[in-house]
Amino acid sequence: MHLHPRRAVVSLLASSLALSGAIVFAPTAGAVPAASCTVTPAANGTFVTISGEGFTAPRNLNDGESTEPLNVDANGNFLLKRFQKNVDYTVLAVNEDQSNIFVNCRMVQPETGTAQPETGTAQPPSTPGMGDASERAQGRTAGGLAGRDAAEASCSERPMPDRSQNHTDAYWEAWVQAADRAFDRACA
Template sequence: MYRRTRRAVVSSLLASSVVCGGAVVLAPAADAAAPAASCTVTPGPNDTYVTITGEGFTAPRKLNDGESTVDLAVGPDGTFRVQRFQKNVDYTVLAANENQNFVFVNCKRVGTAATPKPQNPQNTTPPLQPGSRRDVAQGRAAGTQAGAAAAKKSCETKPVADKSGAQHSDAYWQAWSQAANRSFNRVCNNR
């Protein structure tokens, strides 16, 4: 969904809640002091993903990125945390039920203190784009090292990618697998 379409969807949700007597839905009741809900988008350390966090929400909730809407796992304390690869989009947290406070909350983009500011912008390299040639080249280099290391330990066990750490694109992992297998077979066949 594009920005205009998303605004139309959010506007229609808002209008339907008002028509259904949901003017109370937009703000908590005066006697029940509900905490304000907030949502932030923080870039990852290598700028390959964003982390979206929120607090003050009641379950169930949905996250909209302008093109798709997914369910959020809101904890009992009203918080959530997800990682997404769509970095340059506006995220919105939507209510799943009409009787929830804070029908929609736009997420605010914040910087990270862990990202150092470059001293000389002429000598900086652009951030790694998922699926780019540099991303594939890094996957190939890492796979070659992993394949050789696995072969040195034992030619019985092929290398397996550890995808639990850094977030990489599918192109990176394909290049990693091909290079790891090629390196593994080359070392084991030369024994």
């Protein structure tokens, strides 16, 4: 079995957290607003909305298997949707000098309406249809190639999506899943 360094670090952090039962915050000068992260499942169970507030950029989101950069706005908020996963999400600091080194997201009850939380970074929900199917297919293809190429280069670093390209959430979700699958298959 091949252990990836990132997984080992995240597992170590998660184990420490589970034993201590507390969230670790780095000491800072002055009062820093508490950062929080919430995972809200959709009523139909097909996706989750992950929102956060009180963060300083740059930040990453980790689900225990993969890590992806978060788009934190000037107010310290972020909002994104992912396909439903029964996992624990954690927001990680990218720089060592950031406050709130890691914050575990808490799960709340599913949304019953169609209203989106107002965080200042809300993205319009994608509408299921032919465009999403096409974007998903393109994301799977590109992600699979990226995962394979990353594995050929080195099994120590997972591929990261280049989100500067303009694609839908369906594309990026398919890209990440396909990249992870191809990478794991090649590095097993």
